Amino acid sequence: MAQQMGNQPLIVLSDDSQRTSGKDAQSMNITAGKAVAEAVRTTLGPKGMDKMLVDSSGGVVVTNDGVTILKEMDIEHxxxxxxxxxxxxxENxxxxxxTSAVIVSGELLSEAEDxxxxDIHATTLAQGYRxxxxxxxxxxxxxxxxxxxxxxxxxEKIAATAMTGKGAENAKDLLSDLVVRAAQSVADDGTVDTDNIKVEKxxxxxxxxxxxxxxxxxxxxxxxxxxxxGVEDAKIALVDDGLEVKETEIDTEVNVNDPDQLQQFLDQEEEQLREMVESLSEAGANVVFVDGGIDDMAQHYLAQEGILAVRRAKSDDFTRLSRSTGATPVSNVNEIDADDLGDAGSVAQKDxxxxERIFVEDVEEAKSVTLVLRGGTEHVVDEVERAIDDSLGVVRVTLEDGKVLPGGGAPETELAMQLRDFADSVGGREQLAVEAFADALEVVxxxxxxxxxxxxxxxLVxxxxxHDGGELGAGLDAYxxxxxxxxxxxxxEPLRVKTxxxxxATEAATMLLRIDDVIAAGDLKGGQVDADSGGDDEMPPGGGGMGGGMGGMGGMGGAM
Known part of the structure; x- marks a missing residue:
């Protein structure tokens, strides 16, 4: 890029840099957005189809979950x-x-293109869309x-609706029941923390x-x-440390001249371990989960006391065990007492x-639960997990908001009709944008x-x-x-899904419409491009080939 200044050209961008301006930039961005929407459009609804995504090493993902498809696709633009x-x-x-959000966004861009x-200004469109x-x-x-x-x-109906069209649909009655029970179990003052619902595949x-x-x-x-x-009527201790003899924090050296002295050291270590186990036993614990290791001698004493012990439990497991059983993690096992213990009907090792895994079950008013998902193959159980995640999300927001809408395209059809009436009251060219917004919603x-x-x-007719006759809940039966x-x-579906x-979709579409210049950049200090993604003469991801209109979307084709 160069500007003439007197008799000498002023070099602003290097010769290798690329720049797309004006309507070309708008057209390029709109085309890219529409292409993304088109990629997932066929997955929408009860009869939506799946996509198979294959990476360079042969890994395969089969899904019709919109966000999973778009995350896995090799999109560069x-x-x-x-x-x-x-x-x-x-998704978050x-x-x-x-999928609905993406195709509405793509349709807003398509309507804006017309x-x-x-010659409707992009800012006018953005204002009308808002x-x-x-x-x-x-x-x-x-x-x-x-x-x-x-x-x-x-x-359960809300959970089942979210699963419809996904791989888990054949068992949606059972799974929707499990999802609702899980969400209700961990609900606390109208909020649901899905981190307290562990999904085990x-x-x-x-x-x-x-x-x-x-x-x-x-x-x-x-x-x-x-x-x-296994242990019935389990009293569970959570030890946020190891059952081992602690080493000194400083380097020390002890000279032993007599075998009896060595035996005294060994006896003392053994006595420390015995006291740890006795503290657990006296507190009433018959199950113990330890954050660190467990010495072989401590294992022997624990087995003698009939205590089931697990070592190197993860911090997430500690949190869930504490929430579920009411146990309080302790860092000094010698100070544990009965009030620190949690309760469970049974703790058992099962295949x-x-x-082999440890099952902590029959917990009264458990605030942390586990969903065990089964499937014939790894790909099947992965898709079931994605369906469960969606269902948990919609049940969570319904419990929090307490408001739902009919599905099947009913809200979008009603909105389109009402927005067309509203457009008559909007002055200026924004009226055209409001009407375009109404048309875009009918893409669902x-x-x-x-x-x-x-x-x-x-x-649609x-x-x-x-809806013109007043049937707000009228929607399309896909079957x-x-x-x-x-x-x-x-x-x-939950109200929040639609809002x-x-x-x-509106924010993304208006942001893209307001862009009239796409310029090669160096290391962006405040942007989304990593410092490693390019030097002064390189475009951000997808920059190469922008002049062709789709700039960098070739990666998408490869991923599909």
């Missing part, structure tokens, strides 16, 4: 990565609706249906063999074969999927119809007619192609 962020935000905030060609998004969230709040945290039946068996453990599974074994396999019911093999035009009452059929999707 910077604008495309901004659309990927929409799915990641949706809600857990479900990632208006840009009509107005429409704010009004859309108001309309959604008005349509929301209240759900009680104790309404287990409704919560086991390859082997059928998905229907999955179960909920009211307690914790620790991926460890008892340290000594002479210890009991599951060919691995249209895509549901297309993926199910139904005529999208007929489906029928949906609009029913029959008919328009039915979604709430009556039990197809419901978050609209908010994220």
């Amino acid at each position: 910077p604008a495309a990565n901004m659309i990927v962020e929409v799915s990641e935000t949706q 905030e809600v857990g479900d609706g990632t 208006l840009l060609e009509q 107005q429409a998004a704010a009004k859309a969230k108001e309309f959604l709040d008005e349509q929301a249906i209240d759900v009680s945290p104790d309404d287990t039946e409704e919560l 086991v390859t082997g068996g059928a998905t229907e063999n999955s179960e909920l453990i009211e307690g914790v599974i620790v991926d460890k074994e008892r340290v000594n074969d002479n210890m009991p396999y 599951i999927g060919g691995d 019911p249209r895509t549901l119809a297309e993926n199910a093999g139904h005529d999208p035009i007929d489906s 029928d949906l609009r007619s029913r 029959t192609g008919e328009t039915i009452d979604m709430e009556g059929e039990g197809v419901v 978050q999707a609209i908010e994220s």
